[in-house]
Amino acid sequence: MIPIAKPQIGQEEIDAVVGVLQSGMIAQGPKVEEFEQAFAEYAGSGYAVAVNSGTAALHVALLAHGIGEGDEVITTPFSFIATANSTLYTGAKPVFADIEPDTFNICPAEIQDKISPKTKAIMPVHLYGHPADMKAIMEIAEDHKLVVIEDACQAHGAECLGKKVGSFGTGAFSFYPTKNMTTSEGGMLTTNDREIAEKAKMVRAHGSKVRYLHECLGFNLRMTDIAAAIGLAQLGKLTGFTAARQKNADLLSTGLKDVSGVSVPVIKEGCTHVFHQYTIRAKKRDELGAFLMENEIGTGVHYPIPIHKQPLYKELGYTDSMPVSEKAAAEVLSLPVHPGVSEADVQKIIASVKEFYARE
Template sequence: MIPIAKPQLDDGEIQAVTDVLRSGIIAEGQRVAEFEEAFAEYTGTQYAVAVNSGTAALHAALLAHGIGKDDEVITSSFSFIATANSILFTGAKPVFTDIRADTFNLDENLIEEKITPATKAIMPVHLYGHPAEMDAIKDIAEDHGLIIIEDACQAHGATYRGKKVGSFGTGAFSFYPTKNMTTSEGGIITTNNEEVAAKARMIRAHGSKQRYLHEMLGYNLRMTDISAAIGLTQLKKLPDYTSGRQHNAKLLNEKLSDIEGILCPTVKENCTHSFHQYTIRTHDRDELSDYLRTKGIGSGIYYPIPTHRQPFYKEMGYNDSLLVTEKASREVLSLPVHPGVTDEDIDTIANSIIDWGGLKC
C-alpha cells in the first residue's frame, strides 16, 4: 500500500526522546525553549511559543490578540474544522468567505464585503501548503485596522515573495503526525509582537508567568520536552522533507497534466508550495478514489464537508452560499506526495490514474 501520509521517523528521533527520558525532565523545559528559538529562526520571526496542538496554537493566538465575545473573524470554511472552532472557543464568530478555485485559499477579492464593525481579524488558511494572497490580505487588514492570524498548520516551509508563512501576522502551525514535520502532537505560535508572545505564554500555562501566581484565565496547553526533542530533530530535516514533497509534486504534474478530466494543482507566481497535500480535482472523485484503493494506493478527501455545512454549524444558523467552496468539496482528491513516496511509487500512482482514465473512455 502507498499511504496518503507517513511520518518520517528514524533513530535520530528515538535517540532524542531517549535523551530526554534519561534526563528526568520530561515536561516543558529546556528542549521546548530550544525548539521555540529554532522555529522562530526558521520562520524569520522574533518569537515562537510552543503548545500541545495546532488547535491550541490557533486558540491561544486569538486570545493573545484579545479576540473574544461578540467579535468577528473572517476565515475559510474549506479547512479542517479546528480553524473555525478555535474562533468559537474565544466567544467570537467565524465569518466565512469563499475561496479561490486555483489555490483553495481565501478569495482576497471577497474579504472586504464581509467586514463589519464587529470584525477584528482575518484568519487566512494556507491550505495544503500553498500561501494565501498575503499582499492583498495585509493591505485590507491595514486599511481596516484588523489583526492577521495565519493558519499555517499545513504550510511549514511555504513562502510568499520569499518570506515564510507565519511571519506576516501571527502564525499558527500544527505538528500532528501527518504534517510536514511532527512532534508526535503539538503546535506553535509565531509572532514579531513581544506582547502577544508574552500573553500566549501565560495562556498556555494557566494564566501565569510565575508559578502559583495567576494573572489571567489560562489553560494547560504546554508542550513537553519529549515532543520538543522530536521537533528539534524533525526541524533539521524539514528542508529535505519539503524538497522531497516538491519533487514528487513536480513528477505528478508532469505525468498527470494531460489526462482529460484531471486538474492538477498550480503554484502562483512568487509563491513556494510546501505540498502538505498534492490535491487534484476531478468530477469523478469518489470513483477514482475507489479505483486507486484497489491498486493499493491511498488517497484522501480534504474536505468532503465544508465547515459551514457541518451539522453543528448548521444548528447555529450558518447557511452561507459559498459556491466555489462547495464545488471544491465535491471534486478534490489528494494523492500521496510525502517524502516516503519514491519515484517508482509516483509511476505506480500516475499509471493507475492513466489506466482509470482509459477505462472511462
C-alpha cells in the first residue's frame, strides 16, 4: 500500500526523546526555547512561540492581536475547519471569501468585497503548501489597517516573492503527524512583533509571565520538551523532506499533465510550493479514488465539504454561496507525494491514473 501520508521518524528523533526523558525536564523547558529560536530563524521571523497544536497557534494569534466579540475575520471556506473555528473561539465572526480556482487559495478580490467596518483581520491559508497571494493581501491589509494572520499549517518553508510564509503577518504552523514536519502534536506562532510574541506566551500559559501572577485570561496550550526535541530533529531534516516532496510532485505533474480528465497543480510565478498535498482536479473523482484504492494507492479529499456548508456553520446561519470552493470540493483528489514515496511508487500512481481514464 502507498499511503497518502507517512511520518518520517528516524533514530535522531528517538534519541532526542530519550535524552529529554532522561533529563527529567519533560514539560515546557529548555528544548522548547531552543526549538522556538531555531524555527524563528528558519521561518525568517523575529520571534516564535511554541504551542500544542496548529489550532492553538491560530487561536493564540487572534487573541494576541486583541480579536474578540463583535469583530470579523475574513478567511477561506476551503480549508480544514480549524481555520474558521479559531475565530469562533474568540467570540469573533468568520467571514468567508471565495477562492482562486487554480491555487485553491483565498481570492484577494473576494477579500476586498467582504471588508466591513467590523473587519479586524484577514486570515489567508497557504493551502496544500502553495502560498496565497501575499503581495495583494498585504496591500489590502495596509489600505484598511487590518491584521494579517497566516494559516501556514500546511506550508512550512513555502515562499512568496523570496519571503517565507509566516513572516508577512503573524504566522501559525502545525506539527501534526501528517504535516511536512512533525512533533507528534504541536504548533508554532511566528511574528516580527515583540509585543505579540510576549502576549502569545502569556495566553498559552494561563495569562502568566511570572509564576502565579496572572495578568489576562489564558489557557494551557504549552508544548512539551518531548515534542520540541522531536521538532528540532525534524527541522534539521525539513529541507530534505521538502526537496523529496517537490521531486515527487514534479514527476507526477510530468506524467499526468496530458491525461484527459486531470488538472495538475499550478505553481504561480514567484512562489515556492512545498507540496504538503499533491492535489489534482479529477473527472469522476470518487470513482478514480476507489480505483486507486483497489490498486493499493491511498488518496485523500481535502476537503469534501467547504466550511460554510458544514452543519455547525449552517446552524450559525451561514447561507452564502461560494461557487468556486463548492466546485473544488467536488473535484479535488490528493495523491501520495510525501518523502516516503519512491520513484517506483510515483510511476505506479501515474500508470494507475492513466489506466483509469483509458477505460473511459
